[in-house]
Amino acid sequence: MEPREELSSKNIKVGIPRALHFYRYYPFWKKLLDELRVQIVLSPPTNKKIVEEGVTHGFGELCIPVKIYYGQVLKLIREHPDLDYVFVPRYVAEVKESYFCPKFLSLPDIIKILPAVPKILNFEVNVKEFPIATSAIELGKELGRTQNQSLNAYREAQKYFDAYHKFLRDGAPVNHALRLVENNRPFTLPKRKKKGDLKFLLLGHAYNIFDTFINLDFQKKLVDQGVEVLTIENLPESIFKAPVIISKRLRNYWKHEEEIMAAIRYFLTKGRKEIDGVIFLISFACGPDSLISELIMRDMKVVGLPFLEITMDEHSGEAGMITRIEAFVEMARRKKKKLAIDSKNKETIKA
Numbered sequence: 001m002e003p004r005e006e007l008s009s010k011n012i013k014v015g016i017p018r019a020l021h022f023y024r025y026y027p028f029w030k031k032l033l034d035e036l037r038v039q040i041v042l043s044p045p046t047n048k049k050i051v052e053e054g055v056t057h058g059f060g061e062l063c064i065p066v067k068i069y070y071g072q073v074l075k076l077i078r079e080h081p082d083l084d085y086v087f088v089p090r091y092v093a094e095v096k097e098s099y100f101c102p103k104f105l106s107l108p109d110i111i112k113i114l115p116a117v118p119k120i121l122n123f124e125v126n127v128k129e130f131p132i133a134t135s136a137i138e139l140g141k142e143l144g145r146t147q148n149q150s151l152n153a154y155r156e157a158q159k160y161f162d163a164y165h166k167f168l169r170d171g172a173p174v175n176h177a178l179r180l181v182e183n184n185r186p187f188t189l190p191k192r193k194k195k196g197d198l199k200f201l202l203l204g205h206a207y208n209i210f211d212t213f214i215n216l217d218f219q220k221k222l223v224d225q226g227v228e229v230l231t232i233e234n235l236p237e238s239i240f241k242a243p244v245i246i247s248k249r250l251r252n253y254w255k256h257e258e259e260i261m262a263a264i265r266y267f268l269t270k271g272r273k274e275i276d277g278v279i280f281l282i283s284f285a286c287g288p289d290s291l292i293s294e295l296i297m298r299d300m301k302v303v304g305l306p307f308l309e310i311t312m313d314e315h316s317g318e319a320g321m322i323t324r325i326e327a328f329v330e331m332a333r334r335k336k337k338k339l340a341i342d343s344k345n346k347e348t349i350k351a
């Protein structure tokens with residue numbers, strides 16, 4: 001094996017846009033690139049200017065998360081003209097049974113045509129064709145690293161990513177965990193805040209749920225209303241093990257949507273009493289989400305669980321969002337009180 005000093009001799013600067021899969025895979029990417037001794041430059045949290053720039057470069061019907069990705073790449077390039085690479089992974093399939101949305105499949109190709117983009121550092125995840133370790137070797141090769149160095153880096157990254165997932169399942173909020181990763185801090189849970197009287201499951205793609213600019217800090221608004229928020233990342237692994245059967249003829253082929261439906265399946269059955277409502281944040285013009293939101297809505301009606309769907313785009317306004325949240329929280333609270341009174345009455349009659 002080559003000594004570490006040799007690895008650090010070349011100072012390669014790699015830019016990572018804070019968008020899309022950043023909210024899901026950044027801990028893995030960071031550890032992998034750190035181990036390969038490259039310097040990471042992260043773009044800042046989304047802001048108005050980044051969104052505006054992304055919207056200018058993305059065509060009208062494109063979903064807002066991809067437009068933000070454009071804006072984040074352009075911000076990186078402008079502020080760091082000395083970047084050697086911009087990291088744009090191609091996620092095709094992480095498991096054999098499902099695919100990522102087509103937007104992820106073509107991401108490096110569409111970013112390549114933006115003005116003044118440096119070399120693209122690709123990392124292709126497609127387990128239908130080859131193991132992820134192969135992609136790590138390819139990535140290392142591009143950076144001038146040996147096969148052994150790349151494989152070691154990959155193993156370390158996987159170990160760190162497993163620890164990160166355990167931390168989330170122990171209850172860590174994703175944005176808190178990402179901040180710790182960004183600052184090279186150990187995984188420690190935040191101080192527990194006062195518990196709310198309601199518990200909601202917040203569904204959606206990580207980039208919709210955890211980009212607090214584009215979702216107008218949705219989670220904080222719920223917490224301010226006395227709601228405890230659960231996201232898919234906090235749920236136990238066992239929930240996602242069995243595939244979701246929609247019907248004999250209909251199967252879902254999208255990776256994220258499969259997770260969303262698996263979570264719903266759990267709360268419609270075994271976990272029914274664990275939550276008081278479900279909110280689904282979706283992006284305007286998102287094909288995969290609009291398909292499953294119909295199915296989720298149907299199931300929610302059957303079990304009588306309060307359900308709210310919120311569609312976001314670059315024009316979403318704060319006032320409208322607050323009004324909808326307040327009304328929904330009030331409705332869920334009344335429903336919970338009524339259920340408690342009904343069950344007390346039943347017990348009295350039995351006695």
Ligand code: SF4
Binds near residue numbers: 063064065102285286
């Ligand atoms: S899943 Fe939907 S929101 Fe995500 S990239 Fe694809 S179209 Fe956009």
